Each structure stands twice: as C-alpha cells, then as structure tokens.
Amino acid sequence: MFSKEWTPIIWCKLLHPLAVLPHPAHGYHEDAGADLISVEAVSLLPGETKLIATGLSLELPEGFEAQIRSRSGLALKGIVVANSPGTIDPGYRGEVKVILANRTNETYRIQPCDRIAQMVIAKYAAPEWGLTDSLLATKRGSGGFGSTGLRAPEEPILTIAVATAVA
Numbered sequence: 001m002f003s004k005e006w007t008p009i010i011w012c013k014l015l016h017p018l019a020v021l022p023h024p025a026h027g028y029h030e031d032a033g034a035d036l037i038s039v040e041a042v043s044l045l046p047g048e049t050k051l052i053a054t055g056l057s058l059e060l061p062e063g064f065e066a067q068i069r070s071r072s073g074l075a076l077k078g079i080v081v082a083n084s085p086g087t088i089d090p091g092y093r094g095e096v097k098v099i100l101a102n103r104t105n106e107t108y109r110i111q112p113c114d115r116i117a118q119m120v121i122a123k124y125a126a127p128e129w130g131l132t133d134s135l136l137a138t139k140r141g142s143g144g145f146g147s148t149g150l151r152a153p154e155e156p157i158l159t160i161a162v163a164t165a166v167a
Helices: 072-077
Strands: 009-014 033-036 042-044 049-059 065-071 079-081 086-088 093-100 108-110 115-123
Touching: 033 086, 042 049, 042 093, 065 093, 072 079, 086 093, 093 115
Parallel strands: none
Antiparallel strands: 009 049, 033 115, 042 108, 049 093, 065 086, 065 115, 079 093
8 A cells, every 4th residue: 555655646627517537447546547538429430530538637746647548448349549558748738638549340429428548647767868889789689579479488488486385
C-alpha cells in the first residue's frame, strides 16, 4: 500500500458538464488504470478513427506522464486507442482527448458517459542525450523485428526457484 508521501496528486479541471474525475473500475488499490469517459455522442464507422472528447484537463507533476490505453473489453471487440499508449506530457494543459479506432465491420456508437479508454499515470526519466561514434556490443546487436524467431528457446532463459515451507 502506498503512503500519501509517495502518491502524486493529479489536479483535474472539468471542462464539460458531463465530465468526471478519472476513476478506477475496481478501486484505487486494485487498478493501475483509471477510466476515461466520453462527453459526446459519436458514431465510429467501420475502419474509422476519431478524436473523442473527455471534457477533462490535467496538471501532471514534473516527472510524470499520463498514458492513454485501450480498455481490454473494447479492444476485444475491435475498438482501440489508435496510438496506444498515447502520452500526455506534464506541460500539456489542454483537454484530454482519445484517438479511438474502429477495427470492426460494424458502426460502433459511443454515448455520453461511456467508458472509452483507461489512463495510467507513470513516472518517467528525462535523460540527457549524448553523441558517440560507437555503442557497447550486446548479444542481440542490431537484430530486431523478428530476429529472435517465433519459437521459444529449447533451454530455459531463467530458472524459477520454488521454496517449500517446512512444518
């Protein structure tokens, strides 16, 4: 459980009469994500992508971002956040909007107050960038985009230790 000193306060401004504070579906200590709702009626045609208003703006503390992600139940139906996870930076003060895409063959209708996405608050590092002529070698090297193959390795990569209680 987190203490208050470790929990950031995210200040919210409601921009629309239907807007609500983000809230977890199952409780603050059980869910990483908080639901975002639509404040407008929208029809998403098959294959269409639209920007959906939430009526909410945020004041994120320095060092934190808000990640906008698909809700798993909607994603299973083919309604997804197109740029998932979308990032809201701490300096942004405009309305949080969700880029929602319909990947189905049927029109999807969003009603005001429908839960359309979830938001996860995450701490991030703001590194300094350096320029070099060479990078340290790794086992993977420059291999990417399928270079590791589809099959699991024949030998385990890690060993899981199982402890048994002695009575």
